[in-house]
Amino acid sequence: MTDINITRLNASQSDFDSVLAKLLAWDDSVDHQVNESVRHILHEVKTRGDQAVLEFTEKFDRLTVGSVSELEMDQTRLQAALEVIPQDQRVALESAAARIRDYHQRQNQTSWQYEDEDGTVLGQKVTPLDRAGLYVPGGKAAYPSSVLMNAIPAKVAGVSEVIMVVPTPDGVVNDMVLASAAIAGVDRVFTVGGAQAVGALAYGTETIPAVDKIVGPGNIFVATAKREVFGTVGIDMIAGPSEILVICDGKTDPDWIAMDLFSQAEHDEQAQSILISPDAAFLDAVEASINKLLPTMERAEIIRTSMTDRAALIQVADLSEAADVSNRIAPEHLELSVENPNALVEEIRHAGAIFMGRYTAEALGDYCAGPNHVLPTSGTARFSSPLGVYDFQKRSSIIGFSAGGADRMGRVASVLARGEGLTAHARSAEYRIKGEQ
Template sequence: MRRLHSDQADFEAAFATLIDSDTPAQAEIDSRVSAIIADVRERGDAALVEYTRDLDNHPATDMAALEIDPARLQAALDAMPAEPRAALETAAARITRYAESQKIEAHSFEDEYGNRLGQVVRPIERAGIYAPGGKAAYPSSVLMNALPARAAGVKEIVMMSPAPNGEVNDWVLAAAAIAGVHRFFTIGGAQAVAALAYGSETVPVVDKIVGPGNAYVAEAKRQVFGRVGIESVAGPSEVLIIADGSGNPGWAALDLFAQAEHGEDSRALLISPDADFIDAVDAAVERLIADQPRRDIIRASLANHGALIQTADMAEAVALSNRIAPEHLELAVDDPDALLDGIEHAGAIFMGHRTPEAFGDYCAGPNHVLPTGRTARFSSALGIYDFQKRLSVIHASERGAAALSPVAAELARGEGLHAHAASAMARGLQTDSDA
């Protein structure tokens, strides 16, 4: 892994390069995704089958072969050995319980004129969830995306997940059964996003698309935003560990591996003022990496996007963390609460030596769909609120209308909207019996 020190002359340039989230091939991706979306809009099911055959080597000849019957989902769950099934069900229960604790509630209050003001909350009607496939299967993503939607009361959950060579992971099928997915299509990439946004002869149009994917999925979500809602445009996964030197360097190395094994473009960083600890982590990486089944991916990720950064002190470590705004932030320190108030930007924060990011990925409860690429500066984790809408409710009383009408009318005239002014003044000049 590369080593950086905050007092080196070229640190700012090296640090800026390290946290740069731009993709060199973005223009090419944009163009390709735009073409795929246009094709799916024009040819519907035929385009979806063709792209799935060509890009995923799927043997399907029609849409019937790309949709999985709900009975097959349940059969996969029923066939699971007891321990894997218990793990999925335990994780699902924890994710659901946490999501329900986030629920936005209706509220109202009455002002001094007797006007009733507030909001009611309604779920979106249909959600599309994307669960990535390819280098690994992600049943955890199925749970994290679908369960908050279900807790919110979404009427229909439509899932897209690629099935390279036509093979679907049994864990993913079982997770879909537990999560209450209504329709499951083995379609991936930009074509899956296009189908959810615009529909086809078989795929229904959804109201919101959530879930991470590759660069093509992310760009497709960006391009269909406005036609449908999205929770974020996700990039490569990230972890940043802030360490004070009091922890286990082997644990830190494993936590870096856990992030790096997602893909060669994942980012795994550690910041510490303790040079000896950084040396120990570096040695642990070299010692432990040979035991990792995905070691080739890990090596590529750490070589291209990993770093061990030494700072002058912990305050500087926190300041650099806020500039990175990481998806996952581990506070591997003896007193994480002492640092928490200084953290301004992070998708999820893991407190102390015994809270690895992997707990958040699977079963702690808070969602693992998180802002990446420094978007934690303005975005948050997926939650039940992503599947709820707030509808403002305004009920003016007779006395309230008399008080509000001249204010509204004056502002309307200032904007040159005289019909607005007349509409407002009519309520203030007449009683209900005069209308």
């Protein structure tokens, strides 16, 4: 097996910015045929409901049933899955769920209000969504961890009903996914997938209820469908390929770092793994570890393509410059594999999740650390945050004027409204000014 030729960059080279930009570029434009297909599916589900869902399930998942209700798995089936999975899997899922629940309970926001000097009450009412939809990939790509990460924050937020959709091609059911749904408190599960599942959640059918927000990962058809239905419902995000950026001072075992880079590269060929270090000899050592360890990996060919096309080893002058480069990239996952991560983290402004210190493998965050693994990708950590309880809550402003407050602020509103030429606004406020009636 030939060695991987990984892109090597130095932050001091004159064309660093342009080469880095080219390396980071990811084309998220959707193929025209995918767009057309998704729009057709969504239109059919919106206008024909259950019947369209049944037809597309037969076409794409090779499942023929008489009604959509036959595609629902009840709580008894979820509990049966929990009983049938190996005990070590059940213990691991329950342990991860407990940590995820504990972390997210600390995010819960509460309503608040205050009274100003006029006796006017102002505040914010925090309310959970009524119903959330969770898309879970099925078939070969089964992710029970995604069920926990998406459903638990929703239930912690107080969402009354979490509806999960998961495709079961050829009727193949993943018990670990169903067990995760039982542990996370998912209310209803339908074995429907693809754009048709997104459409059913967005518009509702005779059997599948419409939701307020759709979360969870999926393939290009699912991502495109989520983009299309946004506005009718909320969505979590349109996620790009997985990313990891490691900043290392050169003192961590090179094999550890190589495997950390592999942990994202094995997701798919478009995944991106980047190592930044001021130590050129360490970059060489990690490259040697990558080529030594690659033949031992089950997904070696996917890793090889990902590392060849999108990985980089970047040399910088010092850790401060490493932080600058990292902020420019705004990675999904950032490992600070350094002696003093607490000092370096002060210089980090943009990252989905920050993994502190040599012992904190990013993989722990994917499963059981506690914080959410649904993270902003493709540089969107500049303005986005991890999925959390707050994504399943909305905030309503509370405004309650006293007579005195309406008098005082009505005079201000009157001036501003008349300045904008909106007379009805002004007079509505003026009616409540003392002596103006």
